Amino acid sequence: MLINTVLMFLRELLPLFLLLATLLVWHRSRWQRFILLFSFPAVLMLALFSSNMLWISEQLDGFGLELLYSLLYTGCFVLLCMATAKRAVAMQLSAFACACLLSINGSNLLLYIWLPTQGNTDPSALLLGMALGVGIGSSIAVLWYYLLTELQQWRMLSYRLLLSLLGVRQLMMASALLIQSDWLPAGPQLWQTGQWLPEQSELGFFLQALMGYEATPVLSQGLAYTAGLGLLLWCSRNLQNNIRSAQ
Amino acid sequence: MSSLRRYLVTVLIALFTLISFLAALQSYRQSASRAEALFDQDLQVLASSLAQQYQAGSQQELGLALQVWQNNQLVYRSPLAPETPMSETAGFSEHNFAGKRWRVFHQTPTALLTVIVAQPLQQRQQLADEVITASIYPVVLSLPLQALLIWLVVSKALSPIKRFSAQLASKKANDLTPVELEQVPAELDQMLKTTNLLFTRLAEAFEREKRFASDVAHELRTPLSVLQVNLHNASQQWQQSGIADPQGSMLALRAGVERMSALIEQIMLLNRTNPEHFQARTEQLDLAGLCRQVVADWYPQIEKKQQQIELIGLEHLSLKGDAFALRLLVSNLVGNASKYTQAGGAIQLELTTHAEKAVLTVQDNGPGIAPEEYSRVFDRFYRVGGDRHQSGTLGSGLGLAIVRDIVNLHQGQVRLGASDSLSGLKVTVELPL
Numbered sequence: 001m002l003i004n005t006v007l008m009f010l011r012e013l014l015p016l017f018l019l020l021a022t023l024l025v026w027h028r029s030r031w032q033r034f035i036l037l038f039s040f041p042a043v044l045m046l047a048l049f050s051s052n053m054l055w056i057s058e059q060l061d062g063f064g065l066e067l068l069y070s071l072l073y074t075g076c077f078v079l080l081c082m083a084t085a086k087r088a089v090a091m092q093l094s095a096f097a098c099a100c101l102l103s104i105n106g107s108n109l110l111l112y113i114w115l116p117t118q119g120n121t122d123p124s125a126l127l128l129g130m131a132l133g134v135g136i137g138s139s140i141a142v143l144w145y146y147l148l149t150e151l152q153q154w155r156m157l158s159y160r161l162l163l164s165l166l167g168v169r170q171l172m173m174a175s176a177l178l179i180q181s182d183w184l185p186a187g188p189q190l191w192q193t194g195q196w197l198p199e200q201s202e203l204g205f206f207l208q209a210l211m212g213y214e215a216t217p218v219l220s221q222g223l224a225y226t227a228g229l230g231l232l233l234w235c236s237r238n239l240q241n242n243i244r245s246a247q
Numbered sequence: 248m249s250s251l252r253r254y255l256v257t258v259l260i261a262l263f264t265l266i267s268f269l270a271a272l273q274s275y276r277q278s279a280s281r282a283e284a285l286f287d288q289d290l291q292v293l294a295s296s297l298a299q300q301y302q303a304g305s306q307q308e309l310g311l312a313l314q315v316w317q318n319n320q321l322v323y324r325s326p327l328a329p330e331t332p333m334s335e336t337a338g339f340s341e342h343n344f345a346g347k348r349w350r351v352f353h354q355t356p357t358a359l360l361t362v363i364v365a366q367p368l369q370q371r372q373q374l375a376d377e378v379i380t381a382s383i384y385p386v387v388l389s390l391p392l393q394a395l396l397i398w399l400v401v402s403k404a405l406s407p408i409k410r411f412s413a414q415l416a417s418k419k420a421n422d423l424t425p426v427e428l429e430q431v432p433a434e435l436d437q438m439l440k441t442t443n444l445l446f447t448r449l450a451e452a453f454e455r456e457k458r459f460a461s462d463v464a465h466e467l468r469t470p471l472s473v474l475q476v477n478l479h480n481a482s483q484q485w486q487q488s489g490i491a492d493p494q495g496s497m498l499a500l501r502a503g504v505e506r507m508s509a510l511i512e513q514i515m516l517l518n519r520t521n522p523e524h525f526q527a528r529t530e531q532l533d534l535a536g537l538c539r540q541v542v543a544d545w546y547p548q549i550e551k552k553q554q555q556i557e558l559i560g561l562e563h564l565s566l567k568g569d570a571f572a573l574r575l576l577v578s579n580l581v582g583n584a585s586k587y588t589q590a591g592g593a594i595q596l597e598l599t600t601h602a603e604k605a606v607l608t609v610q611d612n613g614p615g616i617a618p619e620e621y622s623r624v625f626d627r628f629y630r631v632g633g634d635r636h637q638s639g640t641l642g643s644g645l646g647l648a649i650v651r652d653i654v655n656l657h658q659g660q661v662r663l664g665a666s667d668s669l670s671g672l673k674v675t676v677e678l679p680l
Contacts, residue, residue, distance in 0.1 A: 002275060003272070003275065003276065003279075006272060132268050132271065132272060135264045135265075135268045136264070136265055136268045136269065136272075138261070138264075139260075139261040139262070139264040139265035139268070140261075140265060142257055142258065142260075142261035143258065143261050143262070143265070146254070146257075146258055153430075202269075
């Protein structure tokens with residue numbers, strides 16, 4: 001129970017924390033406003049989805065939840081593309097992108113916490129697992145924030161690339177869900193790297209949260225990834241000026 | 248980073264949390280894995296012990312001792328178990344047999360049946376140690392990593408202070424420009440502002456002092472020149488009119504005005520050669536040629552006092568220096584030697600090299616200076632014997648101060664001593680080649 005809880009929290013929180021930390025570096029001069037803009041829609045969407053999860057999951061032949069999640073992941077990616085291109089509303093769009101991601105991961109976590117507490121599970125193991133998962137995830141986010149602050153100061157290209165990887169990761173998640181619900185043809189498997197870097201390893205977890213690492217990607221995922229990364233890099237070509245003006 | 252405290256607190260807490268939690272997670276995994284292996288081992292032992300019951304004559308070593316008693320008769324015992332009961336009391340106990348200490352469990356499920364199982368204590372401790380070691384190992388291994396990361400984080404946090412002190416240390420004596428740092432943390436901001444304010448005020452004060460001394464000297468030079476001309480004219484008119492001057496007032500007046508003029512000239516030169524203000528224009532020059540020019544300049548006065556002067560040593564000595572400043576240095580030394588040496592005395596200039604340095608020695612057979620005065624004669628306005636030197640020569644007390652400033656400008660050295668050959672003063676100047 002303990003190890004499962006830790007892994008569950010890391011899987012859900014790490015991508016969100018990494019995206020939040022990355023965008024906070026961008027909007028650090030007005031971080032309070034960013035947090036406010038992010039919190040309101042996030043709480044609203046989280047409350048809406050988690051309270052209607054059963055109904056949502058029963059829609060569209062039982063794939064309602066997968067399709068909603070893939071829509072939110074795609075929305076997150078599109079919002080990030082627009083945020084990097086549109087200086088005037090960059091903060092609002094970035095905050096809303098984070099809110100989309102939180103509504104997915106938050107719903108999953110609430111479901112995970114809610115279900116075991118209904119049974120005979122030891123709550124101390126759940127609480128300890130939550131503390132470990134939140135602690136590790138938030139620590140990585142803090143270190144990530146300071147690392148990006150340094151990178152942004154010295155190498156703007158690295159910051160742009162990392163932000164693009166985080167953005168295209170959401171597209172990768174969306175495509176995986178669409179393939180899972182047969183809304184997107186999978187195509188042949190591109191490669192198999194599970195023996196060198198398993199998805200369940202610590203590094204695999206981190207890379208999955210950062211750039212949507214998959215040990216066995218299929219053709220449609222590869223195409224989506226390449227196109228998404230190219231689009232985001234193109235949209236963020238003036239990111240340096242946008243960030244400087246924001247600061 | 249905007250604040251050192253915030254940076255250190257957040258990053259160190261994050262590091263500690265991350266490493267400790269990862270170590271705890273790893274301990275959990277390793278302990279669970281080890282415990283699972285032990286449970287599997289127990290299952291194997293149990294299966295083997297049951298199998299032995301049905302294999303007559305089997306002597307396989309189990310690691311466990313097992314006895315089954317029925318109606319006080321031993322109906323089964325494993326190879327390691329003795330023929331007597333391993334324990335008489337129900338429950339857990341410890342006993343010695345077969346040369347080992349055993350942990351024994353005695354159970355009587357029915358009145359006629361007794362099962363006794365024993366395990367060597369050493370084996371139990373070994374198994375417990377394995378589980379504990381597996382859980383402690385990641386925590387211990389994470390300590391050097393934590394230490395390294397703390398060192399890196401603290402070094403990074405203190406880097407603005409390091410840059411600040413490095414900039415202060417690299418400043419030259421005359422550099423009073425403000426210190427500039429990128430991304431000044433809040434804790435250093437006030438210190439930087441105060442230091443820069445101090446530099447600005449100091450620069451302004453120096454500028455005022457420089458201008459004041461220079462302006463005063465400059466303003467006094469013109470009226471003094473007029474005074475000198477008028478005095479000369481008045482003196483000639485007195486002579487033509489046959490006005491007697493039994494007290495020598497006119498001569499004393501002329502001497503006073505001349506001294507004041509010389510003093511003002513020296514003040515201006517001192518101001519010009521002060522290392523805090525002077526920007527040396529170094530060039531390759533011939534010190535021997537420069538000395539010859541200075542001797543030629545002073546020759547009329549030397550001849551007037553019927554003194555002997557000679558320049559010995561190297562005929563050419565090339566070094567890098569400021570021509571104006573070095574000429575003033577040699578001029579002050581030769582001028583002092585001539586002024587304070589009696590009429591008919593001797594002056595000697597010698598040029599040599601020693602250990603990558605040019606050495607200029609000026610000696611005379613004048614009265615010299617007492618050794619206890621050597622350090623003080625370089626002070627501004629200090630004159631041996633007070634305002635009026637025992638030689639009766641008028642002076643400003645700035646000549647050697649200017650010499651010291653020029654030598655410092657060239658990273659050289661100047662020292663005084665008694666002349667070996669001429670019995671007067673010897674001034675030695677060493678300048679890097």
